[in-house]
Amino acid sequence: LHQYAWTRDRLLMVTLADVASRVEVVTPGTWKREPVAGLEDGSNTVVVATDDTGDEIFLDSSGFLTPSRLLHGIAGGALTEIKRAPSFFDAADLEVSQHFAASDDGTAVPYFVVGHKHSQAPGPTLLGGYGGFEVSRTPGYDGVLGRLWLSRGGTYVLANIRGGGEYGPGWHTQAMREGRHKVAEDFAAVARDLVERGVTTVPQLGAQGGSNGGLLMGIMLTKYPDLFGALVCQVPLLDMRRFHLLLAGASWVAEYGDPDNPEDWEFISQYSPYHHVSGDKTYPPVLITTSTRDDRVHPGHARKMAAALEDAGQKVWYYENIEGGHAGAADNAQTAFKSGLSYSFLHRMLGT
Numbered sequence: 001l002h003q004y005a006w007t008r009d010r011l012l013m014v015t016l017a018d019v020a021s022r023v024e025v026v027t028p029g030t031w032k033r034e035p036v037a038g039l040e041d042g043s044n045t046v047v048v049a050t051d052d053t054g055d056e057i058f059l060d061s062s063g064f065l066t067p068s069r070l071l072h073g074i075a076g077g078a079l080t081e082i083k084r085a086p087s088f089f090d091a092a093d094l095e096v097s098q099h100f101a102a103s104d105d106g107t108a109v110p111y112f113v114v115g116h117k118h119s120q121a122p123g124p125t126l127l128g129g130y131g132g133f134e135v136s137r138t139p140g141y142d143g144v145l146g147r148l149w150l151s152r153g154g155t156y157v158l159a160n161i162r163g164g165g166e167y168g169p170g171w172h173t174q175a176m177r178e179g180r181h182k183v184a185e186d187f188a189a190v191a192r193d194l195v196e197r198g199v200t201t202v203p204q205l206g207a208q209g210g211s212n213g214g215l216l217m218g219i220m221l222t223k224y225p226d227l228f229g230a231l232v233c234q235v236p237l238l239d240m241r242r243f244h245l246l247l248a249g250a251s252w253v254a255e256y257g258d259p260d261n262p263e264d265w266e267f268i269s270q271y272s273p274y275h276h277v278s279g280d281k282t283y284p285p286v287l288i289t290t291s292t293r294d295d296r297v298h299p300g301h302a303r304k305m306a307a308a309l310e311d312a313g314q315k316v317w318y319y320e321n322i323e324g325g326h327a328g329a330a331d332n333a334q335t336a337f338k339s340g341l342s343y344s345f346l347h348r349m350l351g352t
Contacts, residue, residue: 005050005057010075012036012047012057018098019110019138019166021045023059025076038079040066042096042112044138050075064114064156065091067141088143089151093117096139101193104185107162111190112139113199115155124350125155125200127191131163131183132212133255134172148343153352155199161186163212177257178267184219191220191227203229206346210234211297211326218273218305221286230349231286232342235294235328238301240272241265246298274305279312287317287345289328289338296326317345 002021003014011026013033023036023045036059039045043063048070050057055075062068067085095117100108116123126149130137137158150156160166163175163183175182191207194200205228209217214236221231241259243249257264269275286309290302299320309316319341323330329338346352 003047005047006052007050007055007057007075008053010055012050012075014045014047016136016138016166019112019136019160020098021061021138027076034076036079038071038073042098042139044140062141063139064096064112064141064158065094067143085141089146091146091150094150099193099197101186101189103162103182103189105182107182107186109159109161109186109189110166111157111159111193113155113157113194114150115199116153119155122195122198122201122204123153123155124204124347124352125157125194125206126346127157127159127187127194127205127207128213129159129161129187129190129207129209129216130213131161131175131187131216132172133163134165134169135212136160136165138166144339148339149346152347154347157190157194157199159187159190161190176255177264180256180267181271183216184223184271187216187220188224188227191224195227201229202227204350206230206232206350208232208234208342208346210236210328212237214238214297214302215240215273217286219271221283222273222276222278222281223271225281225283228284229351230284230346232346233286233288233302233305234342235290235297235326236288236301236305237297238272238305239274240268241275243301246300247294248296249298274301274308277305277308277312277314279314283309283314285315285317285345285349287319287342289319289321289342291324291326291328292320292322293324293330294326294328 005012020042024033045061048058059071069084070082071079073079214233217233218238290299306318329335
């Protein structure tokens, strides 16, 4: 159950069905459940408001290809679109599909593919994921992604890996502390599945993540370098031996474990990216970005990792903005530059 709200006579219930939203009207007494008509498959819908003296409802619905729409209607009746946010890219040639990859322990991991219709040959693909703190990654509209990646021929993939909350609290808790390895295993499983299904090839597959997702990129770089053609690692955690001593890091001990506890460091040390940098492997090109003013994840993580990669003879690109906090940018101009930097890097490295 994701959300619920009452009207005078009905219960409006939003659940996550394989990560996308399912909205139903429930009639008390019989408790009959009926789907709300007029919502797109694979969309993310939330209840904006309901009328407890009548059956009037307002919903907000969006998806990978559809910007936010404000919908109005009567519970159990048809919906009317009142207004929608502007579109920023042409989605006529795009389609969304959902697939499942088998992780190392057999768990089925869902992922969405936003690709071009009738495309047969493997092409440049960007894989995104987060995997932490019970954060659910559901379908949503991203105008920058659409303009700078999809409109230029790229395919986008969103992996709903463990560590998030897509399937409830258990999807998160099983990937905490000593179970942290499942996050990376899930993401790697999706990467392999994309290649096996012919969506892309290893040289054409890139991945991008920030913060906890930046930690994931660091693990992909050092533990799974043979799966990717390029990586973008943003405002990342990377030195897991000292993360709890820097800025807000102490508040994440419940998620990752306590490095000062030898038993915890035993499993943390197995994946800490900074401690697994090697000159004996061939790493894909990586762009690391951070902010001098990041008040959550210390920029020292990114700086040390870039220096260690350079010392090991690996290819690394580094950019540090002096403003912006954990967002990495302080205004629209800086945000635009940061996005342009990341996507131009991916286009160059993945051959588009």
